[in-house]
Amino acid sequence: MTACPLPLDSVAPADVAPARRRGRGAPANRSGRFERESREDFDDGWGALEDLPAFATQIAHERPRSLITRNESPDIGFERSINPYRGCEHGCVYCFARPTHAFLGLSPGLDFETWLTVKDGAADLLRRELSAPSYQPKTIAIGTNTDPYQPTERRHRVMREVLQVLAEACHPVAIVTKSAHVLRDLDLLAPMAAKGLVKVALSVTTLDRGLARTMEPRASTPERRLDAIKALACAGVPAAVMVAPVIPGVTDHEMETILTRAQAAGASEAGYILLRLPLETQDLFGAWLLENFPDKYRKVLSLLRSTRDGKLYDSSWGKRMTGTGPYAWTLGRRFELACERLGFGKHKTKLRSDLFISPQAGGVQLSLF
Template sequence: MQTRRSFTDTAYKQGTVALRGRGARSNETGRYESLTSEPFDDGWTEDDNAARPLTTSVLAMKSKTVIARNKSPDVGFDRSINPYRGCEHGCIYCYARPAHAYLGLSPGLDFESKLFFKPEAGKLLDRELSKPTYKVGSVHIGGDTDPYQPQERGLRVTRGVLETLSRFRHPFSIITKSALITRDLDILGEMGRAGLARAAVSITTLDRKLARSMEPRAATPERRLDAVRQLSQAGVPTIVMFAPAIPSLNDHEMEAVLERAREAGAVAAGYVAIRLPMEIHGLFEQWLATDHPDRAKRVMSLVRQMRGGAAYDSEFGKRMTGEGPVAEVLNQRFHAALKRFELDRPLPRLDTSQFRVPPKAGDQLSLF
C-alpha cells in the first residue's frame, strides 16, 4: 500500500481534533484503498483560516432487494432491513462503521457525513413479500445503522417500509436511539397491539455531556426515555438496550438506566459489551484521547481484559458479552438489575399467522 501525504490545512485540522457534532476524530482511509492519506503538521496554526466545516451528503442507492439474511447465532433474527448506509448520529462505537470501507470510504468521518439511502425500499419490500416462495418470519429494522437518523425526517424511507409491513400484516422489530420514532406511532401502535411489532430504544447513558460526546447527533437521553414512554402508552412492547456497556466509562450507569427505563414503561432490556472490530479500535482510542484522556488507558485495559488481551474477539458466543472476570461481573450486575426492575419476563413471539399478501389493482378477488 502506498502512502500519499496530505499537505492541506483542512486534512490536518480534521486529523485528530473534535469537530462540532461529529463523533470520529479522523477520516483515515478505508482498508481496501491502494493509497492512504497521512495528515501531518505543515506549519499552519490556529490563527490561520479555519478548515471548511464538514457537510453531510446523501445519495440514493440502487438496490435489487431490501431484505438482508444472516445466520448469526448471536442475534435474535435471521433477516433485517437497513434503509440507510452510514449514520449521521456519529456514534463513535458504532459497529457498522467498517462497512463504509466497502464503498471506498472512510469508517471515520465519511461514515457519518457521506450517507446513502434506499429510495425504493418500500416498493422493493412489497415485491419480495409478494413472491409465492416467500416464507414469513419476523424482520428486524435497523440492525446496522439507525432507521430514524436525522435524514429520515424528510426522506421517509423507514416510513415507507413500515407502511408496507402494515399492509402485509408482517411482524417486525425496530431499534433506534432517535425520538423521531414517535412520528410513526400510528403504525407502530396498531401493529404492536396486534402482536405484530415491538420496538427497542438504545440508551447508553443518562449523562447529557457524555451522550453529546459519544453520540453527538442522536437524541438526548431524556428524549429517548420519553420515546419509550410514548411507545409503551401506544401499546408497543418496548425494550431498552444498554449498548454498548463500556467499562470505566458508562458501565456504572447500567442500573440507573434500567430503572428509568422501567419507570417509562419498558418491558424488557438487553446489553452488549463494547465491540471494537477493525477500524473502530483506532477511532475509539482517538476519541478517548481527546474526550477522556484521564481514563483512556484504564478503559482500554478493561476492554482488553474482556477480550482475551485483544481489542476485540469476533468469536460467536463471546463477541456480544466478552469473557473473563470483568465481563462476568458486568453480566451478573445486568441480570440482577433485570430481576430487581422486573424486566426479566419473556416476551411473546411476534405473530406470523396474520401475514397476508394484499390484493393488487386488477387482481381477481377470492370467492371465499
C-alpha cells in the same frame, strides 16, 4: 490502512481539527482498509487546514437489487433485517457498523456519518420480495446496523415507507433506535402492536447528557429516549431498553440506573451489549478516548482487553456481545440481578407471523385464473 489492535501506550491522534468536525463523533477520517493509498490532512506550515470547510452531510442514492438481508449468525436473535440507509448521521464514535463504509471506498471515520446513501424505491422492492410465492414471514429487524430514524429520515422517509408496507402485509418487525423520532410513526406502530406485530427497543448508552453529546452527537438526548419509551408504552407498543454499548470505565457504572429509569418509563424488556471495536473502530474510539478521557485511556482499554482474551475485539460467535473473563462475568451478573429486581423478562413479547397477507407487488404478472 489495515486496522490493528491499539497498544496501551500509544494511539493515532485525532487528525481533523475540532472546528471542522463540530457536531460529529469521529475524530479522524483516514482512508479505509481496502484503499491502496492512505490519505489524511496534514499541516504543511502554510495554515491551509484552517481554510478547509466543516464536514457537511452529503446524500447519495442507490436502487438496491434486494432489501431484506439474511443473517446466519447463531448468536443474533433474528434471521432477517432491513437497513434503509448506509452510514449513520448520529455519529456514535463506537459504532461497530463504521467499518462497512470501507466497502464503499469511504472512510469509516467522518465519512461514515457525513456521506450517507438512501435506498430509493425501498417500499416497492419490499413489496416484491414479500410477494414472492416462496416467501415465508419471519420477524424482520430494523436498526441493527444503521439507525432507521437518523436525522435524514425526516426528509427522505424511507423507514416510514418500509413500515407502511409491513403494516399493510401484517408482517412482524422489531425496531432498534437511538431516536425519539420513532414516535412520528405511532399511527402505524400502535395498530400493529394491537395485532402483536411490532416491538421497539430504545438504545440508551448513558444518562449523562454531556457525555452523550460528545459520544453520540446527533442522536436524541437520553431524556428524550426515555420519554419515547414512555410514549410507546402508553400507546400499547411493547418497548424495550438496550443498555448498549456498555463501555468499561466510562458508562458501566450506569447500568442499574438506566434499567431502573427505563422500567419506570414503561419498558418491559431489556438487554445489554459490551462495547465492540472491530477493525477501524479501534483507532477511532482510541483517539476519541485519548482526547476526551486521557486519564481513563489505559484503564478502559485494559478492562476491554480482559474481556477479549487480551485483544480489543474478538468476533467469535457467543463471545462478541458479552465478552469473557471476570469483568465480563460481573457485568452479566449485575445485569441479571437488576432485571430480576425490576421484573424484566417475565413477559417477553413474541411477535406473530400467522397474520401475514402477501402484498400485490407492482410489476408482478397476475394469474389469469
